[in-house]
Amino acid sequence: MSNFNIFLKQGTCSYCNNSIVIQRKHSGENLCPECFQKNIEKNIYKTISKYEMLKSKDRIIVALSGGKDSISLLYNLNIIQNRTHNSKPIIALIIDEGIKEYREKSIKKAKEFCNKYNIEYKIISFKDKIGKTLDEIINMKRETPDYKYACNYCATIRRRLLNDGAKELGGNILAMGHNLTDFAETYLMNILYKRLDIIANQYFFKEENDEINQFYIKKISPLIRIPEEEIFLYANIKKLDYYPSHCPYREKDPIIRKRVLDFIQECKKYSPEIEFNLLNGFLELSKTLYYHRKKKNHSLCQKCGYPCGNGKICSYCSYLLEFS
Numbered sequence: 001m002s003n004f005n006i007f008l009k010q011g012t013c014s015y016c017n018n019s020i021v022i023q024r025k026h027s028g029e030n031l032c033p034e035c036f037q038k039n040i041e042k043n044i045y046k047t048i049s050k051y052e053m054l055k056s057k058d059r060i061i062v063a064l065s066g067g068k069d070s071i072s073l074l075y076n077l078n079i080i081q082n083r084t085h086n087s088k089p090i091i092a093l094i095i096d097e098g099i100k101e102y103r104e105k106s107i108k109k110a111k112e113f114c115n116k117y118n119i120e121y122k123i124i125s126f127k128d129k130i131g132k133t134l135d136e137i138i139n140m141k142r143e144t145p146d147y148k149y150a151c152n153y154c155a156t157i158r159r160r161l162l163n164d165g166a167k168e169l170g171g172n173i174l175a176m177g178h179n180l181t182d183f184a185e186t187y188l189m190n191i192l193y194k195r196l197d198i199i200a201n202q203y204f205f206k207e208e209n210d211e212i213n214q215f216y217i218k219k220i221s222p223l224i225r226i227p228e229e230e231i232f233l234y235a236n237i238k239k240l241d242y243y244p245s246h247c248p249y250r251e252k253d254p255i256i257r258k259r260v261l262d263f264i265q266e267c268k269k270y271s272p273e274i275e276f277n278l279l280n281g282f283l284e285l286s287k288t289l290y291y292h293r294k295k296k297n298h299s300l301c302q303k304c305g306y307p308c309g310n311g312k313i314c315s316y317c318s319y320l321l322e323f324s
C-alpha cells in the first residue's frame with residue numbers, strides 16, 4: 001500500500017489555515033489531517049443515515065478481517081453505538097479461511113483491536129465448518145481442469161459463513177468494510193458478467209421480505225462513499241493498528257477482478273469522479289432491476305434449503321460436494 005502518499009502536501013486547508021494532507025481531485029477540496037479525519041467520520045455517519053442502514057435497536061455484527069477497511073469501520077461503528085442510547089454492543093465476526101501466514105497475522109491484529117476497545121469477537125474457520133482450509137482446497141483443486149481460482153471458492157464460502165455466523169450471534173445487521181473502490185470494482189464485474197440478479201439484490205431500499213429474511217441477514221457497507229486511498233490515509237492518521245498486507249491469492253491467480261481494478265485506477269487518473277459515477281449508476285440500475293425482477297420465483301437448494309439462482313443446488317453446496 002506504499003503507493004499512497006501520506007506525507008503533508010503543499011497548500012492550505014479549504015476549511016482552516018493548516019497544511020494539507022490531501023488534495024481531493026474529485027471535489028477540488030484541500031484538507032488538513034484534522035479536517036480530513038472529521039470529514040471521513042461525517043461521511044460514514046451521513047451514509048448510514050442517507051441509506052437508512054441502521055436503527056437504534058439493531059444488533060450489529062461487523063465482519064472483521066484486521067485490514068484497514070474493517071478496522072476503520074469497526075472503530076467508527078463502535079463509537080456510534082456507544083453514543084446511541086440503549087444500543088446493543090457490537091460483535092466482531094472474524095472468518096479464518098486458512099491462508100497460511102497472511103490470515104494468521106491479520107487475525108492477530110483483529111483480536112488485538114477488539115481487546116483494546118473491549119469488543120466481543122468470534123472466530124469461525126473454514127476448517128471447522130467445512131473440514132478444509134482454503135489452502136487445502138486450492139492444493140486439491142489447482143491441477144484439476146475445473147479449477148476456478150481461489151477467490152471464487154473463498155468468497156462463496158466466506159459469504160455463507162458470515163451470514164450464518166452473524167445470525168447465530170443474534171445479529172440482524174452484518175456490516176461490511178467495502179469501500180467505494182471495492183464497490184466500483186464489484187459493480188463493474190457484475191456488469192461484465194451480466195449478473196443482473198446480484199445487482200437487483202444489492203438495491204439499498206429493498207422491502208422487508210420475511211421469506212428471504214429467514215435465510216439472509218441484512219448487509220450494510222457504511223464506507224461505500226469513501227475511496228480506498230482515503231480509508232488508507234484515515235487509518236494512518238488515526239494510527240489504527242491494522243494488518244497492511246494483501247491476500248497472496250489475489251496476486252497469484254490471473255483474476256479478471258484485479259484487471260478491472262487496474263482499469264478503474266487508470267481511468268481515475270483522467271476522470272477522478274469515475275468511482276462516484278459507478279456508485280450513482282448502480283443506485284439507479286439496482287432500483288430498476290429490483291422492481292423489474294421482484295416477482296421472479298427463487299428455487300430452493302435441495303441440500304441446504306437456501307434460495308438459489310437457477311440450478312437445483314446452490315454454489316456453496318456444490319463446492320462442498322466438490323471438496324468431499
Ligand code: SF4
Nearest residue numbers: 150151154247249250
Ligand atoms: S483475495 Fe480472494 S482468496 Fe484472498 S481472502 Fe479475498 S476472496 Fe479470499
Ligand SMILES: [Zn+2]
Nearest residue numbers: 013016032035
Ligand atoms: Zn483544516
Ligand SMILES: [Zn+2]
Nearest residue numbers: 301304314317
Ligand atoms: Zn445449498
